[in-house]
Amino acid sequence: MGSLLERPFRTLLTMLGIIIGVAAVFAMLSIGEGTQKKILESIDSVEARTITVYPNWNNGRASQRRAWRPFTEQDVRDIQVIPGVYAATGELASDYDIVSELSDWRANVQGVDAAYLKANDLTMQRGRPITETEIERRDTVAVIGTSVVRSLFRGQDPIGERLKIQNIPFEVIGIVGETDAQNWRGQDSNNFILIPRPTARSRLFGDDRLVRNQVRAVKIVGEDQGTLASIEREIDFILRRSRGLTADEAPDFRIFNFSANRQAFAESQRTLSLLLATMGAVSLIVGGVGVMNIMLVSVTERTREIGLRMAIGARGSDILGQFLTEALLLSVLSGLLGLGLGYAVSQVSLGTDDIEMVFSTRIALLSFGSALLVGVVFGFLPAQRASRLNPIEALRHE
């Protein structure tokens, strides 16, 4: 053991490969476990029961003009009545500069129907939601997110107050409860203003050729995961009919199943984890070769010591044990440092990304055990070489 401390820098360099290897294996297994956990948790969430439909560039018949065709309000109504649908809502949104008496602010203005809150798993924090009547009448009413309350109204009670979008005044009638998530673009998901879609279309988006009487996307939530497949088939049927496509033509819309996508994502993340764990394993092996190399150097440097020990009564097995212990000690130390490094790195990466990690004793033991294995396997050859030295020649070694 003392011989390791006699050359601390060399010992540390020797350990580096194993440290990195253990850290990589540990971090990757933890990420893999975290991904698995996330999937299991989200399996019954609204998110996991969500299907989103987007129009797509048609890439079918040559006779057709290449075009991007949004959905219609009728499509949304047809989808809403598919059996097994919990809620379905059309989406039409754009960012606008908003002005209130107190401030101005930029927010995402969404033209919504009555199913919007339900389909997005949102609840009202204060006030009331937009009613069917208000939607039909194209009233200028608005329900706002908490970020808008903070920024546009400086935290004061906005209910009954007015805000102006494109100089059109809207009355604030409610506040939506805060959600913690960011939206898929990484933006603040509480920074929105909901207004009736017909109002949005006639008063705001009217000059946009593409959105007249149209919907950019439809978000559908199934009653449970089991209904999603049949809902998807039904959506496909409805949209093909509405868009004049036969069953064997390529669709000009995309059905995006969140759950399936999530699984695919998880799958790819698992593959990535596996890849990185493999790299960790490679690093471990390289580290092991480093250990072997340095142990061989150590055996050569200490040949006379080995000779002496044998002369005064050490058996081959004593020498073998001595050097194996050193290799093992190196790997134990490396394993511990590797676990520490893996944990530290994962703590840093956790803050920056949407990665979840699960730390378990099992994973720690597995990573640590792999370091021990490397120590024993790669320490054996040098130790064996030491144990087989001829004491007479070893004593004469210069």
Place this chain on the structure above:
Amino acid sequence: MKAALALVVHVGDQAPGDRGLDAPLIQTQGLTKLYGGGSSIIRALDDVDLEIGTGEFVAVIGASGSGKSTLMNLLGGLDQPDQGKIAIAGKSLASMNKRALAYFRNETIGFVFQQFQLLPKKSALTNVRLPMQYRRPRLNNELELARSSLDRVGLSDRIHHKPTELSGGQQQRVAIARALVGEPKLLLADEPTGALDSKTSVDVMNLFVDLNRQGITIVLITHDKEVADYADRVITMRDGQIVEDRTQVGVR
């Protein structure tokens, strides 16, 4: 030429293991060691018969290549002969495997080397204690044995010094203390003064004489006639054979 002169009383039919007062501690018969192969075989040791009694102080002298180091290696159980027999303290070394030889060396032989062979980063005490690490079963008074062994060579005030903090003569004393710690029956010293200046050599040789007076059997290998003068029996070797074996009154 072959010279096999037994100076101690040889009890001819004594069974091995029966250590009578005058039974030879070392007994070799036709001891031969060959090096190399084919046409270039070197007879490093050629049919050597030798008996050394308990309590003797023997110097083996000869030029380099005379076979004295080979003899020491064989007597110390570090090497096995190609022909012939060795018995130390009644035990035949030829019948021992490596493991048994290791035990034998640990219990029976104390080695002193020309280059001291101390662990440089360890204290004198740790160095002296080293052989006890390989004693089976382990003794529970290792530390006391190491201390008293250092005391015996006059280094009780240097037990925590590392070899680099000691003079050459002191280092060799530590090495001698290490050889003595296991209370061996035989002290084998290979050119113990080879790395020392003449004054220090005298000190170390006087220590050997003292130890011999305390009853320790010493076989000392040297090419230095002055060193050999301390012994009371001098065996001269040439070309792997004993060419002279004489008793003398050692310089005491």
